[in-house]
Amino acid sequence: MADWEQLREMTQHVVPPDFEALARTARRRQRRTAVAAGALACLVLAGGGVVLSIAADDEIRPAQAPPPSPSDAPVSALPHPDPGESAVDVDAGRYRVAISDSLAFEVDLPQGSTAHDDGLFLATRSFVLKTEVAGRRYGVPRDPCTDQVIEPAGPTVDDLVRALVSLPVYEVSRPRPVELGGAEGFYLEARIPSTYNAAPCERGAVQLPSRPSTAVSGPAPYLGRWWVLDVADHRVVVQQNCWGCTTDEFDSAPATPESITFTSAP
């Protein structure tokens, strides 16, 4: 019989963080939302085709010129999956996906895409796009092959980039400063060649950097594009993951990640 009292006793071991720290976070987010909403209203009134960018330094500034069509298409919410399903097929178009209570992104998806877990994973025929807030639990596997427990990489963008560059198993490019969707950060390319023997790895697959609760692994060969971004004081990681595809296939895939624009959540 389940002993629920033992579980209740766990409350004694939970240490609440300082309430004032939560209050400060709430006030900071409130200010950002207010500023972003005001700026967005101005942009809409001006009628210009300027993409809103929420910068990490509390400034709202226009991003680079928006990517080409179909980014000018109307933005839709992802359709809801059928009851009991976690995935839903989506038509080609531009979609808004919330990644926190205050943040969302918009992205162009090609025909034949599937959204999983409310858009955490967006699978096209060529790759799987994974976009998430990379909080304090986000990190890299101790060893992507043999010890796949995710260790936190540290709280900053730089901490994570350093951990990614040092990852064993993966061949990771040098990080390059980049702007994506109005947010600044770093871009890296990662690769596991087809010659890599993943058989000794846990279940024959190699673990990706992730939050522990959203981690996925895959077989070799692997090609990935990783963006580590600072979006309105949130660290956000965008992964474009492809298992078993060639460089040519990957390069010819639709420029889905490049169509991303970060916004405040509706």
Next chain:
Amino acid sequence: MDTGRGAPGIDRLYAASYRRLVVQMYAICGDLADAEDAVQEAFITALRKQWTFRSVDNPEAWLRTVALRRLHRGWRHLAVVRRHQGLDRGPEPAAGVGPEHVALVDALAHLDPAQREVVVLHHLADLSVAEIADQLGVPQGTVKSRLGRGRQRLGELLAEREEPSHG
């Protein structure tokens, strides 16, 4: 147990219910850090929406709903993993949690998510069938059936753990 009607100061509610909500979310998601994140985000949302929050009848229920919504968003569903070469990993045992707790949480992790949620809300949060139906927005009959199947499966899982191995 909920704080009941009225809207106490959020700081007082925090002191009274934070730990309880974290354990409830932990029982549902199996990851203590994710549970803490979900509850902290719920309180941050309450602080940001204080005028709305002050008008709710049951503040702790409101916080629980927000935290649950956050957990739902973050869950990794098996379908994604199966479809895209990922792996099925059970929730990681939280550091510092005793083996008895982990056994129960581990057994809960093997329930259907909808059943697990109902079982935890009933047995750990002490909510009635009607209250669960209200919080999750599903009919009471659905809650009853999920609760019945979830209890049965949980009992089987715990019994399997306790049985000595044969052969």
